[in-house]
Amino acid sequence: MKQLDVQIMGQSYLLGCPEGGETRLLDAVEKVDAAMCKIRDAGKIKARDRIAVLAALNLAFELSELEANALKASRNRAAAAPAGARPDTPATAQNAATQPQLTALLQRLDSALGVDGRLL
Numbered sequence: 001m002k003q004l005d006v007q008i009m010g011q012s013y014l015l016g017c018p019e020g021g022e023t024r025l026l027d028a029v030e031k032v033d034a035a036m037c038k039i040r041d042a043g044k045i046k047a048r049d050r051i052a053v054l055a056a057l058n059l060a061f062e063l064s065e066l067e068a069n070a071l072k073a074s075r076n077r078a079a080a081a082p083a084g085a086r087p088d089t090p091a092t093a094q095n096a097a098t099q100p101q102l103t104a105l106l107q108r109l110d111s112a113l114g115v116d117g118r119l120l
Contacts (some may be wrong), residue, residue, distance in 0.1 A: 009036045028105055035059055056106055063102055
């Protein structure tokens with residue numbers, strides 16, 4: 001497993017990354033950093049741990065909305081398909097694949113914040 005040194009909200013983190021997953025991890029870091037900086041810059045919350053929790057909730061909610069929209073679209077396509085036609089299932093497969101990814105991302109965030117002695 002490869003390790004990447006990344007910056008989230010000005011703080012350095014050393015993250016483990018499977019071989020070939022660097023681009024996806026860096027994209028995730030960019031999204032988390034942007035979400036956390038947006039909350040911090042709003043000026044209402046200063047504690048790093050609270051900012052991280054709110055950012056994680058916002059990202060999880062956005063993912064949930066995307067999944068719900070994909071599921072609706074899949075159902076609409078299935079309803080519009082001719083009788084006897086096999087309904088598409090990629091959205092369902094994608095939903096099943098993204099849940100473990102979200103869980104893993106939240107665990108990495110918890111792990112990274114757990115070793116940060118400057119949560120406040």
